Amino acid sequence: RKEVEQDPGPFNVPEGATVAFNCTYSNSASQSFFWYRQDCRKEPKLLMSVYSSGNEDGRFTAQLNRASQYISLLIRDSKLSDSATYLCVVNPGAGSYQLTFGKGTKLSVIP
Amino acid sequence: ETGVTQTPRHLVMGMTNKKSLKCEQHLGHNAMYWYKQSAKKPLELMFVYNFKEQTENNSVPSRFSPECPNSSHLFLHLHTLQPEDSALYLCASSQELPEGVRFTLHFGNGTRLTVT
Numbered sequence: 001r002k003e004v005e006q007d008p009g010p011f012n013v014p015e016g017a018t019v020a021f022n023c024t025y026s027n028s029a030s031q032s033f034f035w036y037r038q039d040c041r042k043e044p045k046l047l048m049s050v051y052s053s054g055n056e057d058g059r060f061t062a063q064l065n066r067a068s069q070y071i072s073l074l075i076r077d078s079k080l081s082d083s084a085t086y087l088c089v090v091n092p093g094a095g096s097y098q099l100t101f102g103k104g105t106k107l108s109v110i111p
Numbered sequence: 112e113t114g115v116t117q118t119p120r121h122l123v124m125g126m127t128n129k130k131s132l133k134c135e136q137h138l139g140h141n142a143m144y145w146y147k148q149s150a151k152k153p154l155e156l157m158f159v160y161n162f163k164e165q166t167e168n169n170s171v172p173s174r175f176s177p178e179c180p181n182s183s184h185l186f187l188h189l190h191t192l193q194p195e196d197s198a199l200y201l202c203a204s205s206q207e208l209p210e211g212v213r214f215t216l217h218f219g220n221g222t223r224l225t226v227t
Contacts, residue, residue, distance in 0.1 A: 004153070032212045043201055043218035044154070051212055087154075091209045097144070097167045099209050099216065101154040 003027065006088050006102035014110050017078050021105045023088030024070045033064055033071045036087040038104065044087055047073075078109045114138045117202050117219035124192065125227055132187040132222045134202030141206060143185040144216070145177060148199040160185060161208070192226045199223050 005024045013019045025033075033050035048055065050062040050071050061074040075082055088102035115136045124130050136143060145157040159167035160179040174196075176188040185202055202219040209216075
């Protein structure tokens with residue numbers, strides 16, 4: 001089983017739609033979780049951290065399910081500017097530099 | 112945003128060449144990283160420096176040689192590369208170790224390397 005697994009997509013959604021991505025991780029001892037966004041031919045940038053109780057930042061909601069070892073990202077009211085690749089990132093444990101990245105899920109928001 | 116700057120943006124080199132990638136961070140961070148991003152693969156950690164000391168070498172071939180003269184600068188020296196080394200090489204920095212939800216990696220805009 002891959003360490004961090006994401007559906008590569010692409011997800012093609014119309015403006016205003018709600019879209020959700022899931023990410024599964026294999027290491028049950030993983031301690032912290034993040035979503036990064038990477039625009040085409042650009043560097044990844046932190047979108048949001050994922051808190052145990054779930055957290056929301058504007059149109060974006062992140063959830064963590066430790067029992068099932070997955071995290072999710074929900075985007076409401078999609079904008080054209082949301083088009084990007086969304087990377088699921090997992091920190092396997094304390095003191096480790098080895099953040100594990102998923103391959104990413106590509107989102108295209110269509111006018 | 113100029114927090115982490117990488118040069119050059121693009122590099123084409125032959126297999127017998129020697130070249131260097133440069134990274135500079137202006138964020139006052141203590142840790143710097145080299146990542147490799149190949150097509151259809153997840154980001155792979157190559158090297159980590161914390162307070163100028165190398166703390167991680169992720170089984171990277173010796174044809175890649177990192178150098179960290181101070182906390183703000185990081186180099187990746189390249190020699191006798193192979194075509195499969197063609198990829199986007201990303202430098203990143205962070206204030207501290209990746210612990211907890213407050214951790215953030217700040218990436219540079221990368222060097223797109225093509226080995227011919």
